[in-house]
Amino acid sequence: MTALKKPELVCPAGSLRALEVAIDAGADAVYMGLKDATNARNFAGLNFDAAQARQGVRHAHDRGRKVLMALNTYAQADHPERWFKAVDVAADIGVDALILADPAVMAYSRRVHPDLRLHLSVQASATNYEAIEFYRERYGIQRAVLPRVLTMSQIAHLIRNTTVEIEVFGFGSLCVMVEGRCALSSYVTGHSPNNTGVCSPASAVRWEEHGGAVDARLGGVLIDRYEANEHRAYPTLCKGRFEVEGAVDYAIEEPTSLNTLELLPTLMQAGVAAIKIEGRQRGTAYVQQVTRVWRQAVDACANQPARFAVQPGWTSALGRLSEGQQHTLGALNRPWQ
Ligand code: SF4
Structure with a gap:
């Protein structure tokens, strides 16, 4: 060649x-x-x-x-x-x-x-x-x-x-959707990723610890739950773990x-x-x-x-x-x- x-x-x-x-x-x-x-x-x-x-x-x-x-x-x-x-x-x-x-x-x-x-x-x-x-x-x-x-x-x-x-x-x-024009993040954060530069604005992110686990929430929506020693990713809605038909997994995209x-x-x-x-x-x-x-x-x-x-x-x-x-x-x- x-x-x-x-x-x-x-x-x-x-x-x-x-x-x-x-x-x-x-x-x-x-x-x-x-x-x-x-x-x-x-x-x-x-x-x-x-x-x-x-x-x-x-x-x-x-x-x-x-x-x-x-x-x-x-x-x-x-x-x-x-x-x-x-x-x-x-x-x-x-x-x-x-x-x-x-x-x-x-x-x-x-x-x-x-x-x-x-x-x-x-x-x-x-x-x-x-x-x-x-x-x-x-x-x-x-x-x-x-x-x-x-x-x-x-x-x-x-x-x-x-x-x-x-x-x-x-x-x-x-990014698996329409490259930043994603309705997922606007829906839960109330902000357009088009103009705010990010799908998960820091103001919409909340970490909550309880019983050794840590919940990641975006705009109040539970995105992921991490065990104490698990690596945590910044919460992005498309890369969260959700329950689908009884199983919890990355339903849309893996991080x-x-x-x-x-x-x-x-x-x-x-x-x-x-x-x-x-x-x-x-x-x-x-x-x-x-x-x-x-x-x-x-x-x-x-x-x-x-x-x-x-x-x-x-x-x-x-x-x-x-x-x-x-x-x-x-x-x-x-x-x-
Ligand atoms: S939430 Fe995911 S799919 Fe939507 S714009 Fe952000 S990276 Fe892309």
């Missing part, structure tokens, strides 16, 4: 420090967002103001890397100007692309900044080539980030039928992390243009270690795909950083579909 085209390694930057660490650890591009509701990861204490974003872009560009700005929430009906203003700020700062979900924001960007490259956010939930082609024809998108619900053969089929670059998630937490390292040769043969690492809410140690492992893996696979093998050191390093300390291939490995 000859060398394969190397996909871009796109890493998370929840802060200026994380951006610098990701770039220095080998990211080809980083993605970031502003400190407001235009950003689907609008966490308190994270993200960028315009001055920090400008500094981050300079750091990346000085080293020949790219910065992608996620303005990936849906604009509010009564004040879409905030989203349009954010597009102007990003263009002024000199980001390499915008990651957008709302067609109104795409239309504005196309009209006012026609040279600015547009990527379709995972939040847009485009899962087939017809949808992606629509966004290309109508708004000129040049890349689409796929939701984490497609099998490997569905991804390959989609790539064969569009000229738009395809980016897939390679590592990180899983595991997506890790597609072993599928790298297949993803690259299919023509994936970019691999995204999830985790703008994670610390700089996570960003640094995950970026280092993936840099080595992507380089090794591109150079000698036939001899590519996942190194035990990579797996153990990623295992220590994973949600629930377990890995899954998620929807990518559903041979029956």
Whole structure:
């Protein structure tokens, strides 16, 4: 097998420090967002103001890397100007692309900044080539980030039928619903994950100890019950344990992390243009270690795909950083579909 085209390694930057660490650890591009509701990861204490974003872009560009700005929430009906203003700020700062979900924001960007490259956010939930082609024809998108619900053969089929670059998630937490537009968490917390940046806002989380066990509640709803010595995960509704037909188990999704390292040769043969690492809410140690492992893996696979093998050191390093300390291939490995 000859060398394969190397996909871009796109890493998370929840802060200026994380951006610098990701770039220095080998990211080809980083993605970031502003400190407001235009950003689907609008966490308190994270993200960028315009001055920090400008500094981050300079750091990346000085080293020949790219910065992608996620303005990936849906604009509010009564004040879409905030989203349009954010597009102007990003263009002024000199980001390499915008990651957008709302067609109104795409239309504005196309009209006012026609040279600015547009990527379709995972939040847009485009899962087939017809949808992606629509966004290309109508708004000129040049890349689409796929939701984490497609099998490997569905991804390959989609790539064969569009000229738009395809980016897939390679590592990180899983979201099994409509990527942040999930009614589950809004129902119990009263907050939209679209605008509050998180499915389980800290204000809605409650831990209750009784009789040696610990209950995790979200918006008053019992999500999980842990024995005293059991590892506890941050309560996320889709990853809770519930009683179904008399048995208590993970009814929707297990608290595991997506890790597609072993599928790298297949993803690259299919023509994936970019691999995204999830985790703008994670610390700089996570960003640094995950970026280092993936840099080595992507380089090794591109150079000698036939001899590519996942190194035990990579797996153990990623295992220590994973949600629930377990890995899954998620929807990518559903041979029956
Ligand atoms: S609760 Fe789960 S499925 Fe819903 S948005 Fe959050 S991670 Fe996704």
